Amino acid sequence: MSIFVLIPGAWLDGEVWQQVATDLERRGHRVLPVTLGTAPTDGLTEHTRQVGEVLAAADEPVVLVGHSYGSFPMLGAADRWPDRVARTVLIDAPLPEDGEALVDLLPCEQRATVTGELVPYPAVPWMSGGELPAGTSERLAERTPHWPARCMTEPIALTGAVKELPMTGVFCTLSGADLAVARGLHASGAPRFAWLANRANRYYELASGHLPMVTMPERLAEVLAGAARGEGEPLL
Template sequence: MSTFVLVHGAWHSGRCWERVVPLLAAAGHRVYAPSLTGYGDKAHLLGPDVGLDTHVDDVVGLITEEDLRDVVLVGHSYAGLVISSAANRIPERVAHLVYLDAMVPEDGESAVDVQPVTRQLIAHAEKSGSGWRVPPMPEQPAPFGLFGVTDPADVAWLRGMLSDQPVRCLQQAVRMDNPALRAIPRTHIHNVGAMPEGVMRRPVPPIQPNGTPAQVRELPTGHDCMITMPAELSGLLLKIGAA
């Protein structure tokens, strides 16, 4: 039995994994898909002081309070930053890091460093009435849709769970200075459907920090593959958990 902790990206909530959780659980695994502070059942906690460090605390707190070990820690999109810092704090509890169409940082980097287009989002938020709220990306014509989701029913469902993202999440730096972090194996899952203009993906180095060959998988879909290809994504995660 593996233990999966699935961490959603910016603007989303833990509900985005609803099609994946039962597939992993049906295979006999423990699965946690929390909503980070400011989203889902924690939406009332959204505020300007919520940042990357808040979300790292969320994930570390869940893993330690539930005494989870050998965790397959999955981070989607922005949550690539979250899982990196979380694993840096508790590397002894993490068996595998999965970067799911995610930001993949180096020590000391923020979302702006990894994905420069976020500078525009921050500038827009700072000029808005709140000064700190970054609204969700707007829906675009197919094939881009809303985070890669184009089915009208799915778009409506997804839109209903989205919340604003605090600027602080995009400004705080990742901490990856624990030598034990380098030993944790990684898998990168890239969604290779249509990518909006301005969004970039860093090349994956051929060798992982632990010295083994890079593990890169692809899904032929848009960004929110947990909604558009849940069975295929679950299949990849099950293989990773069994490795």
Template structure:
């Protein structure tokens, strides 16, 4: 059986993986879907020190204290920044990296730089609460921004989104051992609509062709959970087709 660590994206929490987590656990696998510092159920713990490094360190600590090894490490959206950093800092604990419609950063690149067209408009709505610069203020209809069209599911998600510390998006990712991190196998599960903005040849080359797409909204772990689970089970089983 495999061990999965599922890292959420901006404005989300571990809650967004519930449909995926239940299915993987029902198949006998171990699943961790933490809410990153300041996110999800930790939103009342926001402070100015929460940035990309804080989120990376939190997942690295989870791997250490739970003594997790050969992990299938999954990151959605902004979570691609986090899992790249985690795999760089704890490569001995990672068996496979999975980018779930996720950022795929270069060394020294922030999410703001990496996905400028999507993130800079978000920056324009930056606001400050209790000394913390925040973006993605929760509001009715935010689920539509993430491609959730089912009304019931959209309401459920809208009730759970939390603000995102801007420092997570603005801090550059600094890799310490990029060669070792890149040697860890990787896969990309993406939404068809995001293909035009991606360096697809690079993804295919670095993943040895392990790139799959599905025609759904950005929050594919909510809109197409069974498809995501099936692909993750392929990864765990070493299947590439």
């Protein structure tokens, strides 16, 4: 049995994990979905603190899962409290370095939307990958219509401790990333990608867009259960 802490991406709440959580619990695991704060004053530091509170309440090291933006507070918390984390899992997520903010890693057209205190739910295809069931985007936008810009502009603080933890990367291939891309990044020799080949790291590919917890929750739960066991494909 593993404890999974599930951190959603921007404009999402803990409810988005409901079907995944149900399937993991049916497999005998314990699941703690996180809903991050959405007040204008909530930044990455606050979100990282919220994740840290969940880690502190768990009675054993957890499998810490971050989707999309959720990788920022996930990596920040794992770096700060590595003894509370058994493995990190990144789902269709960026890989920030110390001092980088999410806005630094966004394409120009997305970066331009990060203005003011609250950023509206995006009505653009990159959010879904183009294959969400009808009405899903509308329901998600009703639950979380805005997201605090501060968490997108506040830089992450990393010491490097998180890179010593076992990591599983889950690529959503309809979003444009896959294992071949990761291998190419590692082969480039850039220092920021060297840790992708750590011996304990493993990878999965899902034929999904950006929200696999919505489009294929049972398969994602299967992948997360496998990640907890250290399964998956190595980089090299």
